[in-house]
Amino acid sequence: MFIFRKNKALLEQYTSYLSLCSETLVLFREAMEHSFKNGLDEHFDVLAAKVHEKESDADDTRRLIECTMYEQSLLPESREDLLDIIERIDMIPNCVDHLATLLTIQKIPVLPVLKNDTMELLGTSLEAFKYTREAALDSLMKMEKIKELQALIGDNESIGDRLEHKMIRTVFAMDINTGDKLVQKDMINQLGDICNLCEHVMDRIVICSIKRKL
């Protein structure tokens, strides 16, 4: 029907936005994997540029969604909720883009001793984002899996926190200068932020779905 046609386009844009965010994270993991194998070489810069490109694409799609939302027949409360969810999700690709850029500029790699934990943390973050993406779509659909996904994201966030703390402890136990320790700590915190941001998005999704339940 004509009244649903425009919203179908909006749904497609939203799905595409979530995919772009996911692709940004996958590219970042690839870049990190490369940095552990080959250091922060030219190829890493290329991968970091790709991360930035995806993040920019996601930003463009987000702006398109915002414009489309106000042209279509979404109710004000749905517009508000969708906008809020998107803005919170946007912080995730922003976070990895920032970290990739930082690595490119500073040329200080994450210490090799942290490789396994970093890759595990990134895997956990990617999984958390996968659930967040699912929940972000489900909150606008039938809202059948919200509770289950909330629990899964909560678990991932706890695992992420534990890994983050473990990595910081490792760094501060090492015999390196304090400045290097602080730089490493800052990068670890940013890596750990992905899981935290996923949890924040999920908290908002839960509130939106409660609001939608009459």
Add this chain to the structure above:
Amino acid sequence: MGWGLGANDSANVFGTAVSSRMVNYRIAILLTALFVMLGAIIGGEPGIVTLSKELRKDTAFTVKNETDIAKADRKARRTAVVVTFAAAFTVIILTVAKMPISTSQAVVGAIAGVAVLQRSLDIGSLLKIIACWLGTPLGAMLLTFIFYYAFRGLIRKLTPSVFVYDPIMSLLLIICGCYGAYALGANNVANVSAIFVGHNMLTMSEAKIFGGITIAFGVITYAKPVMMTVGKSIVKLGAFDALICVLSHAVTVHVYALIGVPVSTTQAIVGSVIGIGIIKGGQTINYRTLARISLGWFATPFMAALLSILLYFAANLYYIPE
């Protein structure tokens, strides 16, 4: 009177959809004006009959006792002017005092006031009208309970996605707005033109068209400020609650239009909003505001009656030289 009605009461029907940008303001006022006209022309007759009955009785009484028909006619016209003026003045005063007003109550109060002086008040009709006034908010509240739980059950069963639910809700708000405008025209046209039918100044068809046009004129020229204010305050309830309010209000007002009793659309919408407040938990109701609204409803007919008595008395003072 018709202009004021259109400017004020149209906010109750389309305020929600307009202020939330679900429907363009121009389209909303055109739809409101169109459906108000349709309501007045198709369903306005019972209300006009009810309000003009008392005055017709008054005219018959006057003509029977006056030998000069022209004098009786002048007296009838004077009555019509006094009633309209008293009602309009009451509406203006209470609006300035920021009290919630009911045009229907002002008109009935003014008619009753003059009828008391003329000793032609039909107590039975007046009691029927008062009973309906009490029934308006209560009826709207009851309908709110029924519609709320019925629609909520349906939505919970279907759990549609936002992309389906939202356009359907927008469409329903527009449809209910049109229905509300129809009910407004059908019910309230009597407030504007019944007085002229009662004094044989307009025929029934002329009265319906005249009343419909004046209300529609008010809608087209001055509905926006009130529409935005009322709409925004209703929207805070959420689209579903707003839809239930608009629907309950429209059904209530339409039922009274069928019975032939002009009632206040504002009372109906306030009844609906209180109904939603009760469903959401009594603590959400502001009892101070409720008391203020009730005071306004109580004051309007009395003030209009008093004014019409004073005006009618003054209009009939003659200088008799010794």
